[in-house]
Amino acid sequence: MAVETPRHSAVGGLLHYSHHQDLPPGTLVRAPLGRREVAGLVWGLSEPEPEPVSAASGGITLRPLGHALHSLPPLGAEWRALIEFAAAYYQRGVGEMALAVLPPELRKLDDIQLARRLARLRKMQVPADPAPSGLERHPTAEAPTLPALSPEQAAALHAIAAATQPVLLHGATGSGKTEVYLRAAETALAQGRQALVLVPEINLTPQLEARFAERFPGRLMVSLHSALTPAQRLRSWLLAHLGQAELVLGTRLAVFASMPRLGLIVVDEEHDPSFKQQEGARYSARDLAVWRAHHQRVPVLLGSATPSLESWQRVQEGRYLRVPMPSRIGGGAMPRVRLIDMNALPKVPAGSERVLAPPLLAAIEARLARGEQSLLLLNRRGYAPVLHCGACSWKSGCPHCSAWRVFHKLDRTLRCHHCGLTERVPKACPECGNLDIAPIGRGTEKLQEQLVSLLPTARVGRIDADSTRTVGSLEQTLQAVHAGEVDVLVGTQMLAKGHDFRRVTLVAAVNPDGALFSSDFRAPERLFALLMQAAGRAGRDAAQAAASEMWVQTWHPTHALYAALKAHDYEAFATAQLKDRLAAGLPPFASLALLRADARTAEVAQAFLKDAAAMAREYEKVTVYPVVPPHVSKLADVERMQMLVESPSRVALQRMLADWLPGLHSLRAQHKGLLRWAVDIDPLAI
Numbered sequence: 165m166a167v168e169t170p171r172h173s174a175v176g177g178l179l180h181y182s183h184h185q186d187l188p189p190g191t192l193v194r195a196p197l198g199r200r201e202v203a204g205l206v207w208g209l210s211e212p213e214p215e216p217v218s219a220a221s222g223g224i225t226l227r228p229l230g231h232a233l234h235s236l237p238p239l240g241a242e243w244r245a246l247i248e249f250a251a252a253y254y255q256r257g258v259g260e261m262a263l264a265v266l267p268p269e270l271r272k273l274d275d276i277q278l279a280r281r282l283a284r285l286r287k288m289q290v291p292a293d294p295a296p297s298g299l300e301r302h303p304t305a306e307a308p309t310l311p312a313l314s315p316e317q318a319a320a321l322h323a324i325a326a327a328t329q330p331v332l333l334h335g336a337t338g339s340g341k342t343e344v345y346l347r348a349a350e351t352a353l354a355q356g357r358q359a360l361v362l363v364p365e366i367n368l369t370p371q372l373e374a375r376f377a378e379r380f381p382g383r384l385m386v387s388l389h390s391a392l393t394p395a396q397r398l399r400s401w402l403l404a405h406l407g408q409a410e411l412v413l414g415t416r417l418a419v420f421a422s423m424p425r426l427g428l429i430v431v432d433e434e435h436d437p438s439f440k441q442q443e444g445a446r447y448s449a450r451d452l453a454v455w456r457a458h459h460q461r462v463p464v465l466l467g468s469a470t471p472s473l474e475s476w477q478r479v480q481e482g483r484y485l486r487v488p489m490p491s492r493i494g495g496g497a498m499p500r501v502r503l504i505d506m507n508a509l510p511k512v513p514a515g516s517e518r519v520l521a522p523p524l525l526a527a528i529e530a531r532l533a534r535g536e537q538s539l540l541l542l543n544r545r546g547y548a549p550v551l552h553c554g555a556c557s558w559k560s561g562c563p564h565c566s567a568w569r570v571f572h573k574l575d576r577t578l579r580c581h582h583c584g585l586t587e588r589v590p591k592a593c594p595e596c597g598n599l600d601i602a603p604i605g606r607g608t609e610k611l612q613e614q615l616v617s618l619l620p621t622a623r624v625g626r627i628d629a630d631s632t633r634t635v636g637s638l639e640q641t642l643q644a645v646h647a648g649e650v651d652v653l654v655g656t657q658m659l660a661k662g663h664d665f666r667r668v669t670l671v672a673a674v675n676p677d678g679a680l681f682s683s684d685f686r687a688p689e690r691l692f693a694l695l696m697q698a699a700g701r702a703g704r705d706a707a708q709a710a711a712s713e714m715w716v717q718t719w720h721p722t723h724a725l726y727a728a729l730k731a732h733d734y735e736a737f738a739t740a741q742l743k744d745r746l747a748a749g750l751p752p753f754a755s756l757a758l759l760r761a762d763a764r765t766a767e768v769a770q771a772f773l774k775d776a777a778a779m780a781r782e783y784e785k786v787t788v789y790p791v792v793p794p795h796v797s798k799l800a801d802v803e804r805m806q807m808l809v810e811s812p813s814r815v816a817l818q819r820m821l822a823d824w825l826p827g828l829h830s831l832r833a834q835h836k837g838l839l840r841w842a843v844d845i846d847p848l849a850i
C-alpha cells in the first residue's frame with residue numbers, strides 16, 4: 165500500500181494493510197493512518213513482508229483497510245512503474261508521488277459518487293453532441309484537407325517513423341513543427357492509440373488545442389493543466405484514464421496522465437524551464453516523458469528551435485536522433501540580426517537617460533510609418549527595479565527578503581517580487597525624510613511610458629505578469645496586436661513564447677547583457693533560447709520576412725553568444741557552451757543535486773547542512789560543495805542556505821542520495837529552528 169506520506173517522514177515506505185478480498189494493484193483506497201484516514205493506492209502483491217512500523221505512526225501493521233474505490237479501474241502497471249521511477253529518482257515516497265499527481269478531487273469522492281460520474285463519462289461516445297463545456301471538442305466528422313508537407317517535414321516524418329530512440333525535432337521557428345506533431349498523432353490514433361502532447365505554458369494550450377481540434381474532428385481531446393477547475397481536471401483525467409480521450413494536451417503535470425493505450429508523447433519547446441516542477445517533488449516532465457516513452461516502447465518527439473544542452477549532448481552521444489528542419493515554411497528568411505554597440509554611441513549629457521539607441525529608434529519610426537509592428541523585449545517588469553534616496557542612499561529593500569522592492573508607478577506601490585509585500589510608495593525617504601527619492605533603472609512600465617513620449621503617434625501596448633494578471637487581459641492585448649491596434653509592444657519574456665504575430669517586422673532586446681555574466685551557468689543558454697525565439701516572432705509572414713530585423717542593444721558586441729545569434733547558428737553556440745560545461749564539470753557532463761535548508765536564522769540552516777555534509781564524506785565519485793546562500797538568501801523572513809552535490813556519474817549520485825538522505829531525517833531533530841529541508845535533483849538554478 166502506498167499512502168500519502170513524505171519519504172523523509174517516519175512512515176516513508178509502503179505500508180501493509182489487510183482486506184477481506186484481494187484488491188488488484190492500482191486500486192484507490194482510503195486507509196487509516198494513526199487517527200486519520202488517508203488516500204492510498206494498493207501497490208502490489210509482491211511487496212515484502214511487513215516491517216515493524218515505528219511507534220510514532222501508531223503501530224499500524226496490518227490494520228484493516230478502509231474502503232476501496234471499486235468503480236475506478238485500477239491504475240495500470242505502466243503508470244505505477246512511472247510513479248515508482250519518479251519517486252526513486254527524485255527521492256520521494258511512492259505514495260507521496262502517486263497521490264500528488266492524481267487529481268485532488270479524486271480523494272473527495274466516495275465509490276458511489278465516482279461510479280455515477282464514470283457512468284456518465286463512459287456514455288460520452290464519439291461522435292456525440294456538441295461539447296457542453298468546451299473542454300473537449302468533437303465537431304462534425306468531416307475530414308479536413310491536409311496541407312502539403314514541405315520536403316523537410318516529409319523527411320522528418322520519415323525519420324521519425326523509422327527511429328528507435330527519442331527524436332529531437334530541431335526545427336527553426338516557423339518551420340512547421342506543429343504539422344509534424346499532428347501527423348505523428350494521426351499515425352498513433354490510426355493504430356487505436358492515445359497521444360500525449362506536452363507544452364510548457366497554459367497560455368500556449370488554446371492555439372494548439374485549436375489546431376488539434378480542427379485536424380481531428382470526431383476524436384475526443386482533453387486538456388490537463390493547473391488552470392482548470394478541480395472538477396474539470398478530474399473529468400479530463402478520468403476521460404484519459406478510461407481511454408475515452410484519444411488526445412491529451414497539457415502542461416508538465418499531464419506527463420502523469422493515466423493513458424492505458426498511450427502511443428505517442430510529444431514535448432513541444434522541450435528546452436523550456438517550465439517543464440521542471442519547482443516545489444514538492446521537483447520533477448522534470450521532459451525527462452519523465454522520455455523515460456515513460458522508453459519504458460512503454462512508444463515514440464517520443466522532443467521539439468525545439470534551441471534544444472536544451474542536455475538533449476543536444478544526447479544527440480552527440482547517439483542516444484537521441486536529431487531530425488533537422490532548418491527552413492521556414494514558405495521560404496521566409498530568418499530576420500537579420502543587428503547588434504548595436506552601446507560603447508560607440510555618443511555620450512548623453514549627465515542627468516538625462518538614453519532610452520533607445522538613435523538608429524533603433526529610427527528603425528521603429530520607419531516601421532510605424534509603414535504600418536508595421538515592433539516588439540521590445542525587456543526582462544524586468546514594473547517601473548524601476550529600485551527606489552533610491554540621493555541624500556542618505558536609502559534603497560527600497562524588502563524587510564522580509566534579501567531583494568529590492570520594485571517601484572510600480574501605475575498604482576504607486578513598492579512591490580517585492582519574491583514575497584509579494586506591497587506598500588504605497590512613501591512620500592519622503594523613510595530614513596532621512598528627504599522628499600527627493602527617485603527610481604533607478606528601468607522596467608517595462610517605464611519603457612512603455614518613455615516610448616509614448618518618444619513616439620507620440622504610436623499606440624504602445626505591454627505584456628508582462630502585471631498587465632496580464634486579470635483573466636482575459638492577455639487574450640485582449642494579443643487580439644489588439646493581431647487586429648493592428650498596437651504599433652509597439654513592450655514586454656518581458658512572456659512575449660517571446662509561441663505567439664504568432666504576423667505584422668511584426670522588428671524585434672529588439674533592450675538590455676539583455678546581464679545573462680552573459682550571471683553566476684547561473686544556465687543563464688547564457690536561456691538568453692540564447694529567448695533571443696532566438698524572440699527573433700522568430702519577426703517576419704512570420706513570408707512576404708515581410710526579408711525586411712525583418714532583430715536588434716540587440718549590447719555593451720559586449722563581440723561576445724560569442726551574439727556572434728552565434730547573428731548567424732542563427734544554434735550549433736555553434738551549443739558546441740561552445742558544451743566545451744565550457746565539460747571543462748567546468750557541469751551538466752550534462754555531471755549530475756547535480758541541491759540540498760536546501762530553510763530556517764529562522766542563517767546559522768541554523770548552515771549548521772544543518774554542514775552536519776549533513778559531514779555524513780556524506782565517505783561516498784566515492786561524489787563531491788559535496790561548501791554551504792552557500794542562494795541568490796535570494798532571505799525570503800519572506802526565512803533564511804535559506806544550499807549545498808551542491810555533484811558526481812560525474814548519475815548512478816553513483818543516485819546511490820549516494822538514496823543512502824544518505826534517509827539519515828537526514830533524524831539529523832533534523834538535532835537542529836532546533838530548522839523549518840524544512842528539501843533536495844532538488846537536476847536543479848535548473850543553482
Ligand SMILES: [Zn+2]
Nearest residue numbers: 553556593596
Ligand atoms: Zn534618505
Ligand SMILES: [Zn+2]
Nearest residue numbers: 562565580583
Ligand atoms: Zn519580500
